[in-house]
Amino acid sequence: MYLSYFGLSDNPFSIAPNPDYLYLSPRHKEALAHLSFGLRESGGFVMLTGEVGTGKTTVSRKLLQQLPDNTQVAMILNPTLSALELLASVCDELGIDYDASHAGLKYYNDLILSHLMDNHRKQHNTVLIIDEAQHLLPEVLEQLRLLTNLETHREKLLKVVLIGQPELQQLLKRNELRQLAQRITARYHLLPLSASEVKAYIQHRLQVAGGDASIFTHSALKQVHRVSAGIPRVINLLCDRALTLAFSRQDRQVKQHVFLAAADQILGEDVIKDRLLRYQTHYLAFLFVCSIVAGYFVGGWYA
Template sequence: MYLDFYGLSEAPFSITPDPRFVYLSERHRDGLAHLLYGVGQGGSGGFVQLTGEVGTGKTTLCRLLLEQLPDKTRVALLLNPLLSPVELLETICEELHIEIEDARGSLKTLTDRLNAFLLKAHAAGERVVVIIDEAQNLSVDSLEQVRLLTNLETATQKLLQIILLGQPELRELLDRPDLRQLAQRITARYHLTPLDADETETYVRHRLHVVGSERLPFTRLALRTLHRRSGGVPRLINVIADRALVAGYARSLDSINERVIDEAADEALHGGSRRRRRLWMSVAAALALIALSLVAWRWPRASDPATEAVAADAPVAPAEAPSEALQRLLASHEESDMRPWQRLAELWSWPADADQLTRLAACGGRIEPGINCLRASGPLGRLGKLGRPVILRLRGESGFASAVLLALDERQARIELGGETLTLPRSLIELHWLGDYRVMWRAPEWVPATLRNGDRGPGVNWLRERLAAAEVQEGLEGPIGQGEVFDTELERRLRRLQIRLGLVADGIAGPETQMALASFDEEGPRLARLELPRG
């Protein structure tokens, strides 16, 4: 309907899976890397867990995983886990083409058949992977049966790798005390978060480019509104954008603005109920005003001294809304303002002079011996796990400004901008933040910028000490030992921690990994947690 009008060869925002439209954000690439690592050399049996909200791209990553699996990999893919333990085992065997007609209904016989198949596959140099989608729907009994399957092993190796894909409820399910044995066998976890504002725009441009678009039919503010209304969830982006194109065509709009996006989102997310609700609220407000006018007209005129006293009181100015305060500060401060960097240095008890602050603001790695600054990007959740104050680059209507993130919890964030401290909803920060941040950290001056397998020296021993401290805090295995040689065991444990922290799991201690390890040091400033209001 709108294809010719906007110069498109086909619908760009269809929700039908099509590999041509796949767009991988940084977090999608990280998620895929975790899955590939889980079934590759790092897997060695056990569980890999990938979670994310509905529509964030878990199934897309699963398809990409299936396309990129190593050679000699056998896969059982379960799309409907609402099964009893026996039915679950039967389905796994059927997916692997194991003959079970005379074994149905018997857990022992089915397990024996599966074990024989796994031993044969192992002898042939094959890997066997079970992928369970919508795993949050598994019953506790079925999860326990899945755990028991990881007991199938040779003297040196697990025979089965299991990947659990599910919604956030899966994480809550696996936190149950009666499932702690299963949770302890999860070797890699990754939570897939929605796209940020810039990624949403790139995602929209990518899909339009695939279908031959030579121009962007959405204004920049429309794209911001699309991100806000969709929450960065790709499936919702598709639904809202498609409805907006239909509406734009119906109104002969060359460029779709934020109002059209809002209307499309109302239709897509609420079936028009929000517009009807606004209409009724407007009618109710009008009726209320009429009623108040009638009461005021009939009320006795200035005969009650108390009434006169109240009327004479000076009006109280309304408190400034968080969004208004943030907009005001963003409009009145520029990115070149050095106060955020001065504040960051103070938090680290570093008496930096003007030249040092300038180099810190450039954030080009090692600022001076022992002082480092890293440019990175990621979701707010990663900053919460990092636990250090960072510089956020926030976008206002007239440009960018830098703010110091001082505190963070599930709902709110506290920042310092232009010398003022604001406590804001996380969603408001995310609306103005493009996902990049700057973080200062300390490390001994003799630690190289990058450490990898085969390196030697005192920097390797520092890495061992920091990794051991991180493993203790993350509940992983204990002492790693001393030594100035970066060996294979150190690489394995570093890679595992990288996965745990949501970093690129390359087994190399580069600046981002070193910074993350340094964050486990109790010295230095920490992000505060905000008290949620009671009631």
């Protein structure tokens, strides 16, 4: 609706995990580096966690773009499966033919292990990526660990990337999963964006879409961080609605009051008031602490 009005060639704030729009903040760079390093190591598992909407799936899509051409990838997006169903899904993703009438853990395991050996002979890597991994049952995770038992003298023949919310960390602390937890060679927890990173994030996405980075005023950008708490998915939802509202008003820029009106429509007036009040409270507390520290040093200097 607003694309041509603002000179955009694409929707810059789609919530689809498009790696072309990935803003590589220092945190996202570290996350990508940890995943890449983990897949190069000899262990079987790497793990990326973060709160909802922090960009975990987009980072995984970027990782896919960086994998060597000789890599076969299986991706599981809905892990609320039994061990048997998960193995069947892995077969589907890897293009392994099977007879469902012979369904059984050993049957699927043998097929997958044979495929891994075949890939190894062809000098192909095999990677399994599981999104929303916090929903995996302990017995399913144990089955995944058993799949990674196949190895050469130097490396595992199957590398597994677990992507999930913070609950995944707690899940892997369970006693029966301690063997799997010990096989995680790289792990990273993705945090929300800082105020400066939110500004750079919005400008980056606008520029990728061929737009002007100054569409959002400075005061509006400040409010984006305060209201969104630095969560990229929330930023996208709010900025998309703000551009729509600015277009309907025929404004050439998204100003602070327009953004807050858009935020009210998305999150609700009560939520916005609560978040802004919480931010002001934290800011005043910070100033209070700073004044005490300054007073201490000034008093010590005079003494």
